[in-house]
Amino acid sequence: MNETVPFFSGAASARRDRPALEARIRQVAASGRFTSGPVTAELEQAIARRTGARHAVAVANGTDALVILLRAAGVGPGDEVIVPAYTFFATASSVLHVGAEPVLVDVLPGSYAMDPRRAEEAITERTKAIMPVHLFSQMADMEVLKDLADRHGLLLLEDSAEGIDMRAGGVHAGLWGSGGVLSFFPTKTLGSLGDAGMLLTDDDRIAARARRLRQHGQDTDGDYLHHEIGYNSRCDELQSAFLLHRLERLSEEIERRAELAALYDRLLAPLAPAVATPWLAPAKTPGNQVYYVYLIECDCRDELVAYLDAHGVGTETYYPRPLTEQPLLAPLPGSRHPVPVAEAAARRAVALPLYPDLTDRQAERVARLVHAFHGVAS
Ligand SMILES: Cc1ncc(COP(=O)(O)O)c(C=O)c1O
DSSP states (O other): OOOBSSSSHHHHHHHHHHHHHHHHHHHHHHTTOOOSSSSEEEHHHHHHHHHHEEEEEEEEEEEHHHHHHHHHOOOOOOEEEEESSSSTHHHHHHHTTOOOOEEOOOBBBOOOOOOHHHHHHTTTTTEEEEEOOOTTTTTOOOHHHHHHHHHHEEEEEOOOOOOOOOOOTTTEOOSSEEEEEEEOOTSSSOOOOSSOOEESOOOHHHHHHHHHHHHHHBBTTTOBBSSSEEEEOOOOOHHHHHHHHHHHHHHHHHHHHHHHHHHHHHHGGGGTTTTEEOOOOOTSSSTTOOOOOEEEEETHHHHHHHHHHHHHOOOSSSSSSGGGSSTTTSSSGOSSOOOOOHHHHHHHHHEOOOOOOHHHHHHHHHHHHHHHHHTTTO
């Protein structure tokens, strides 16, 4: 009987790490401090050290981090923010949350990141910021995008929710401009037990305002003096404890992800050009390849997904439609730019299982099935 291969599982690591995890959980339970306490402060310091950020501000999830970042950076009603059309909904919904308008532009094939030329064409007198996204296994071309933002006097913000440990030119994702975010959703490269997120910035004022916004506009938690309308976006001590534990293995896990990606690359190479494996960054940007997701493209994507599912292999269709086709966004003026690359990716792309617990045997089985689907024996 062939074993199933779930799209994501952390069960084996959880079993292996159980004693260490239980000890951390007992510690938090005994402390009596369950949110925004010393463990979260320790996590913020650890992430700041790892990323090189001057400030790391823990919040409840990556979406909140985006909303708070935009508000803390001064984006609001009347402003336009240029974002890529191929990304998770939160990239654009966060812009709407702060009362600004997302302007959706096409992406580049390969990196799936904001196309700088399309972004430049979309600039108007109302453009306040550009917010590129780093998706799957690759950073956007930050040198070019930073130059674009600087030339037009725009804020550069990054949806780096997927970008832990991704660097370009030695600069961590999220720190090329005024700030970025991290999501610790369980499937992320650094995933928590539920939801958690973080804002990264080198800007003291943005950090101070973010700290205020995450706790209902108070400068001091618990003084009940609310300076502005903020959010309840606390990070739980339990999540922070779990994340500190996961951080200890992060480098090792990123290496394992890379090994699995190399294995898929090798096994799927004979299927080119019918199956496109992830594009590799040019040599000028070493270090920006962290495989959060292993995304392939093929013509019969939906049929492949159904075939793999019938054989017990989980996949995820990131993202099944460009944001310009989201019912809430389609009617907006910001959805009028043509996005053919995003449309093609939405039709063709699918993510294969890739996580530290995945065994070589499981990856080989997935690759064999992709071969079988394409009618080629491996
Ligand atoms: C590109 C991108 N932006 C934003 C988010 C939102 O993060 P969260 O799910 O932690 O709210 C995610 C993750 O889900 C993401 O992948």
